[in-house]
Amino acid sequence: MGAQLSGLGINELQNLENQLEMSLKGVRIKKNQILTDEIKELQQKGNQIRQENVQLHKRIDLVTKENVELQKIHEARIMNEENGNSDQSYNISNTYGLQAPNLLQLNQPRPQYTELGLQLL
Numbered sequence: 001m002g003a004q005l006s007g008l009g010i011n012e013l014q015n016l017e018n019q020l021e022m023s024l025k026g027v028r029i030k031k032n033q034i035l036t037d038e039i040k041e042l043q044q045k046g047n048q049i050r051q052e053n054v055q056l057h058k059r060i061d062l063v064t065k066e067n068v069e070l071q072k073i074h075e076a077r078i079m080n081e082e083n084g085n086s087d088q089s090y091n092i093s094n095t096y097g098l099q100a101p102n103l104l105q106l107n108q109p110r111p112q113y114t115e116l117g118l119q120l121l
Contacts, residue, residue: 005013 005016008016
């Protein structure tokens with residue numbers, strides 16, 4: 001608080017002031033280094049999250065396209081059943097660009113039973 005400084009001379013006070021300034025400078029340098037390191041780490045985490053986000057968007061787009069394709073196949077099956085033509089085969093292209101005829105037949109799920117004979121829904 002400065003109460004003990006009353007007995008010091010000018011040179012001693014200047015030396016003390018220089019020591020305080022050097023200590024403050026060291027503290028500021030250390031603080032800036034810690035903040036800089038933290039900023040770099042957060043930027044890396046942000047970049048990683050952005051990359052994961054891009055990958056997830058690609059997966060969502062892929063699943064959405066597959067769902068649309070399956071919905072079209074399902075609707076075509078319903079139309080064929082309504083027209084009395086239920087043994088139709090469908091061509092499906094997979095996500096790798098390969099096309100091959102696939103014989104698909106949509107079935108209702110069968111009930112499953114446990115050891116106790118209870119139906120699982």
